[in-house]
Amino acid sequence: xxxxxxxxxxxxxxxxxxxxxxxxxxxxxxxxxxxxxxxxxxxxxxxxxxxxxxxxxxxxxxxxxxxxxxxxxxxxxxxxxxxxxxxxxxxxxxxxxxxxxxxxxxxxxxxxxxxxxxxxxxxxxxxxxxxxxxxxxxxxxxxxxxxxxxxxxxxxxxxxxxxxxxxxxxxxxxxxxxxxxxxxxxxxxxxxxxxxxxxxxxxxxxxxxxxxxxxxxxxxxxxxxxxxxxxxxxxxxxxxxxxxxxxxxxxxxxxxxxxxxxxxxxxxxxxxxxxxxxxxxxxxxxxxxxxxxxxxx
Amino acid sequence: xxxxxxxxxxxxxxxxxxxxxxxxxxxxxxxxxxxxxxxxxxxxxxxxxxxxxxxxxxxxxxxxxxxxxxxxxxxxxxxxxxxxxxxxxxxxxxxxxxxxxxxxxxxxxxxxxxxxxxxxxxxxxxxxxxxxxxxxxxxxxxxxxxxxxxxxxxxxxxxxxxxxxxxxxxxxxxxxxxxxxxxxxxxxxxxxxxxxxxxxxxxxxxxxxxxxxxxxxxxxxxxxxxxxxxxxxxxxxxxxxxxxxxxxxxxxxxxxxxxxxxxxxxxxxxxxxxxxxxxxxxxxxxxxxxxxx
Numbered sequence: 001x002x003x004x005x006x007x008x009x010x011x012x013x014x015x016x017x018x019x020x021x022x023x024x025x026x027x028x029x030x031x032x033x034x035x036x037x038x039x040x041x042x043x044x045x046x047x048x049x050x051x052x053x054x055x056x057x058x059x060x061x062x063x064x065x066x067x068x069x070x071x072x073x074x075x076x077x078x079x080x081x082x083x084x085x086x087x088x089x090x091x092x093x094x095x096x097x098x099x100x101x102x103x104x105x106x107x108x109x110x111x112x113x114x115x116x117x118x119x120x121x122x123x124x125x126x127x128x129x130x131x132x133x134x135x136x137x138x139x140x141x142x143x144x145x146x147x148x149x150x151x152x153x154x155x156x157x158x159x160x161x162x163x164x165x166x167x168x169x170x171x172x173x174x175x176x177x178x179x180x181x182x183x184x185x186x187x188x189x190x191x192x193x194x195x196x197x198x199x200x201x202x203x204x205x206x207x208x209x210x211x212x213x214x215x216x217x218x219x220x221x222x223x224x225x226x227x228x229x230x231x232x233x234x235x236x237x238x239x240x241x242x243x244x245x246x247x248x249x250x251x252x253x254x255x256x257x258x259x260x261x262x263x264x265x266x267x268x269x270x271x272x273x274x275x276x277x278x279x280x281x282x283x284x285x286x287x288x289x290x291x292x293x294x295x296x297x
Numbered sequence: 298x299x300x301x302x303x304x305x306x307x308x309x310x311x312x313x314x315x316x317x318x319x320x321x322x323x324x325x326x327x328x329x330x331x332x333x334x335x336x337x338x339x340x341x342x343x344x345x346x347x348x349x350x351x352x353x354x355x356x357x358x359x360x361x362x363x364x365x366x367x368x369x370x371x372x373x374x375x376x377x378x379x380x381x382x383x384x385x386x387x388x389x390x391x392x393x394x395x396x397x398x399x400x401x402x403x404x405x406x407x408x409x410x411x412x413x414x415x416x417x418x419x420x421x422x423x424x425x426x427x428x429x430x431x432x433x434x435x436x437x438x439x440x441x442x443x444x445x446x447x448x449x450x451x452x453x454x455x456x457x458x459x460x461x462x463x464x465x466x467x468x469x470x471x472x473x474x475x476x477x478x479x480x481x482x483x484x485x486x487x488x489x490x491x492x493x494x495x496x497x498x499x500x501x502x503x504x505x506x507x508x509x510x511x512x513x514x515x516x517x518x519x520x521x522x523x524x525x526x527x528x529x530x531x532x533x534x535x536x537x538x539x540x541x542x543x544x545x546x547x548x549x550x551x552x553x554x555x556x557x558x559x560x561x562x563x564x565x566x567x568x569x570x571x572x573x574x575x576x577x578x579x580x581x582x583x584x585x586x587x588x589x590x
Contacts, residue, residue, distance in 0.1 A: 017494065022406070022407050024406070025403045026407070028403060028466060029422070032463070035440040035444055036436060096325060110322065110325075111581070112573055114325075115573045116569070119580075120566040121523070121562075121566065121569070123544060124544065127544065137352075239545070270440070276435075277432055277433055288427070
């Protein structure tokens, strides 16, 4: 099978071959750093979208951000969105996974239905919910009306809009949370469960004392994905409220996009993106580290 | 006697548990399916039925909105007067299809090395791939927008396909690394004893073993790349506009064409629905494989 020729070093030497297998993807990885570093530089200038000349202003954009009430509101909204999403999705996901873990004839059907929201475009889901959340003609307020409940402002109220968006987020991403938790539950060795039953633990105690502890790795992974993804949530907000009413649903990612493409302030937009990037970087590094270690104990 | 009463109580408890479980199932099904039902019926309603209040559950269905979205109302004869939305569908197919193909060509060999050779450096490289997945995309594509404008890559398919590697490549590497790692050492050793070199082992021995995994990676990266809106918003002009942006085109400044919006939304959801129904197992396997360390 061995052939000798010019290419033999490239094919026969194990290390050389592996180097060339990894290289193309690695170059992409490094290539992505080029615009990234340029972006960091831009955030230190007063660059406008269509201007050819720009001045170095050092940290001025960042200082402007932290004295700008809209930025501070956006920062608050971003963090609140993440917090609400996690608090809603983790318990609901646990419930759904625990239910689907029980052997049942409907399981196959349930799982097919479960993944629908994850697979259709988020913009579609957002528009569906936007129509259902219309204040006067929407389906949801009609249903509430049937029960004699006053109409709820959903996406139009400054105190309700963020929560309404989190509902949409939850509808889309709960399947992901459930899939990861379910696979965690199903990888639980049966002898651990049996020994708990021998000890006389009921189903609820078994769940909290054994299953939940077993799920630690899965939960860390879910936190990693869901925190980072909701920090940069874009499609859901862009296609429904674009940050309104009165900035009540403006997040850092939406603000950065608008700053860049609506107001043409590239430098300012970049400084907002990198503030967000730093938050995401700190969170993801911390959680990835914890996740890597979680299996070893 | 006492034992009998105990049994009754136990059975009642069990029955109640089952009932509670099915109530929960029904609630989940309703919450997931109702919005989907709503958009599908909206796409089939006449305008007056769409805006009717209270909402109409019974109506005479019409295919007018689909006809309008897919065929531009009237019949079209050549590519030049092809309805806009159909063009967006083709744009998306071209962009996403090519992006997944490129991602596999780049990602499969890399995932093979990162999965089989577990040095500290390789673990770090794999971690970096994943950290790109968690960073806000704007941090890369805002500066890239300026580069593309200068380089003539703005609103080109090549430019978009490259940008989509931000989604596709981390997914392919991460998912396939898990699949490659699961292959027993014996298979590799046996091939090596037969005199196969590293490339032959990868192409002829390993790739066939992870066929199902490649299917998962393809499906998952296809659907997330297809569903993306942000890259199109920043990097596409009129020439390469993806289907997700096409939906927004039904909502002009002064009016929203609800019926056409719904029809466009349903059409753009077809890949996802097909995968959910026919390849749900691959999807779940792929997502959880990425989760295995």
